[in-house]
């Protein structure tokens with residue numbers, strides 16, 4: 001399997017190169033040259049364990065990694081999950097809840113980042129070289145990335161978070177990781193300052209090359225690929241259990257990474273009837289799928305912070321398919337978007353932007369109401385991100401067909417919202433044991449030069 005750029009300016013490359021490059025050199029995103037059709041395999045896939053299914057899926061895409069190595073990588077990546085099914089689906093009332101939060105940081109990003117960390121280590125062993133990951137986080141992604149690469153050979157990770165602006169629990173999930181290759185930097189500034197520092201450092205190409213800097217952002221192809229597995233796993237089980245011929249998925253969405261994986265699973269032949277895209281007040285994607293208008297506005301902070309996003313970094317991959325895999329047309333659209341911060345797509349003959357998608361938004365009041373209602377009536381507590389998805393699913397789903405809602409985080413990560421919604425305190429042993437544990441973190445001024453010199457010092461030490 002070879003990989004191309006959405007913008008058409010890259011000679012086809014192999015899987016391992018696609019993983020290492022992150023973004024394509026022409027500024028586009030990496031995609032497989034063509035998607036495999038797996039319809040004839042679904043009958044056997046429905047009985048596989050999560051790991052065996054992951055091996056089947058990855059083998060189609062990672063054709064430059066020998067199967068026994070891929071198998072070992074998968075075992076290594078998912079034994080860190082605290083549920084034997086890795087991503088189990090449970091029934092709550094009429095809904096099927098796909099629990100993606102059994103990984104080390106209790107959020108769905110672990111599914112991809114546990115695998116990506118092992119994959120980076122494997123590729124570096126094969127090829128030599130080192131990788132210094134630099135990232136900026138407001139909470140979630142940083143801790144999943146740190147847990148993905150802690151203790152790995154030939155990899156360091158530097159994660160900046162804004163001092164005093166990350167929730168204490170989320171900060172603790174990062175700073176309590178004491179492995180020698182993990183560096184937490186608490187920046188005296190905002191999350192935007194952290195992102196600005198990161199972008200400025202990455203734009204210094206000679207610094208980037210000299211210190212072998214890399215990123216683990218959500219556009220990495222291996223992350224999207226890893227996320228396709230649970231769509232197959234859950235849909236096939238729910239279809240077997242209910243006898244249904246297809247399913248609906250509801251996905252709380254920010255950067256469009258998670259729902260893109262569902263879209264690709266559908267394109268590969270999984271019988272998905274609808275993908276329900278749920279946003280919070282930051283509803284650019286919802287507006288797009290309703291009226292074809294993708295126009296950037298201001299970011300609103302909400303109680304589902306991992307969805308507080310305006311420009312969805314993975315959206316370009318979807319658009320590529322939406323314009324009929326025509327990279328010149330896509331390139332022109334992205335150029336217009338870069339200038340005007342807005343792009344438009346015409347509806348089809350039925351007035352729909354894309355019939356596989358439905359979209360809706362849930363605001364803070366609806367989110368809290370959903371958490372309260374399910375906690376009272378079903379004794380099941382959703383985290384605020386999951387609750388947005390459940391709210392929109394209730395509005396948009398079709399009756400008489402199973403609807404699977406992706407549960408993207410454990411509620412114990414968001415104690416304030418849960419307390420407000422249902423006057424309940426939800427805990428998790430992992431978070432409890434963190435409290436009072438030893439931490440390591442350096443405070444650093446809001447300065448590109450100071451962060452650079454810190455990275456330079458630490459990397460040169462080894």
Ligand SMILES: *Cc1c(COP(=O)(O)O)cnc(C)c1O
Nearest residue numbers: 254255256257258306385408409
């Ligand atoms: C990242 C995240 C999301 C959004 O996923 P995208 O791939 O960015 O759309 C939703 N919920 C939680 C808990 C997350 O951490």
